Amino acid sequence: xxxxxxxxxxxxxxxxxxxxxxxxxxxxxxxxxxxxxxxxxxxxxxxxxxxxxxxxxxxxxxxxxxxxxxxxxxxxxxxxxxxxxxxxxxxxxxxxxxxxxxxxxxxxxxxxxxxxxxxxxxxxxxxxxxxxxxxxxxxxxxxxxxxxxxxxxxxxxxxxxxxxxxxxxxxxxxxxxxxxxxxxxxxxxxxxxxxxxxxxxxxxxxxxxxxxxxxxxxxxxxxxxxxxxxxxxxxxx
Numbered sequence: 001x002x003x004x005x006x007x008x009x010x011x012x013x014x015x016x017x018x019x020x021x022x023x024x025x026x027x028x029x030x031x032x033x034x035x036x037x038x039x040x041x042x043x044x045x046x047x048x049x050x051x052x053x054x055x056x057x058x059x060x061x062x063x064x065x066x067x068x069x070x071x072x073x074x075x076x077x078x079x080x081x082x083x084x085x086x087x088x089x090x091x092x093x094x095x096x097x098x099x100x101x102x103x104x105x106x107x108x109x110x111x112x113x114x115x116x117x118x119x120x121x122x123x124x125x126x127x128x129x130x131x132x133x134x135x136x137x138x139x140x141x142x143x144x145x146x147x148x149x150x151x152x153x154x155x156x157x158x159x160x161x162x163x164x165x166x167x168x169x170x171x172x173x174x175x176x177x178x179x180x181x182x183x184x185x186x187x188x189x190x191x192x193x194x195x196x197x198x199x200x201x202x203x204x205x206x207x208x209x210x211x212x213x214x215x216x217x218x219x220x221x222x223x224x225x226x227x228x229x230x231x232x233x234x235x236x237x
Contacts, residue, residue, distance in 0.1 A: 017058070024052050024062050032071060032082060033144055033171045034137040039084040043072065069165045071172075083172055087222050090173040094217045097166050100159065101147065101213065102206040105193070108154035109200050116153045117198045123149055124190055144171055146190055150197075170216070177220040189215065 028048075031037040043063060049056045063080045066072035073081050085093065108116065123146055130138035144167040151160040189212045196205035 020054060021058060021062050021065075024048075024054065024059070025065060027052075028062065028066065029071070029168065030141065033141050033168055035140055035171065035175055036137070037082050039082050039172045039176050041082045043080040043082065045079070069168070071165070071168050083169070084176065085169055085173050087177070089169075090177060090220070090222055091217075093166055093169050093173060094213060096162075097147075097170070097213050098210060100162060100166070101150075101209050104151045104154050104156075104159055104163065105197065105205045105209050106202055107156060107159075108150055109197055109202050109205060111155055112197065112200060117194070119153060120146075120149065120194045120197065124194060127190065140171060140174075143190075144168070174216075174220065177222055 028037070028043070037043075045056045045059045045063070048059045052059070063072050063074065067074045067080070071083055073083050075081065123142070127139070127142045127146065130142055147167050148160060148163045151163040154160075189208070193205060193208045193212065196208055
């Protein structure tokens, strides 16, 4: 008697394979945004295959997808590594976010419903709960997800996908360029943005979002390192 796997149709087998890949992707993604996997960490195919109980080919497909999203860097003859954005790349990420997020907010307000406002407030409640519990991993993850959620609620899947990628890169940037005063998104700033959206105040919502992004960027050490000084050349001149 054929087994359940033997009875699978090509379509059901493909869907099962995609579901497994999505599950592995989400677990690696969560580890990155929660700062459990740091920039530059090597992602060994063989080890991951053992952990998730799948073939190396399946892991390779997941890592290729993450590389396409710039979350992982594939280096020939060396393997896959969690992306390590340069200072220039970090500045480009914030530049992109300043261009995209006001437009996302504007689109959300144009299509706003009470259910969408409720969804934003529900997420904010989760953030506040994580802060009360001082759950740093949850705070980092939920803070990034807030921005992705706005794009999802705006109803544009392309923008939502871009925001997810940019927010993940921002998490990596925060790990790399964390300053003593750096912080993740502030809960009060998210609350203010939600209230502006709820009141359909486009100008205020856009202004608050830009100020919020500026606050995050300013809290990081994104100044290029000073060039090495040749002391001998200076004092013998």
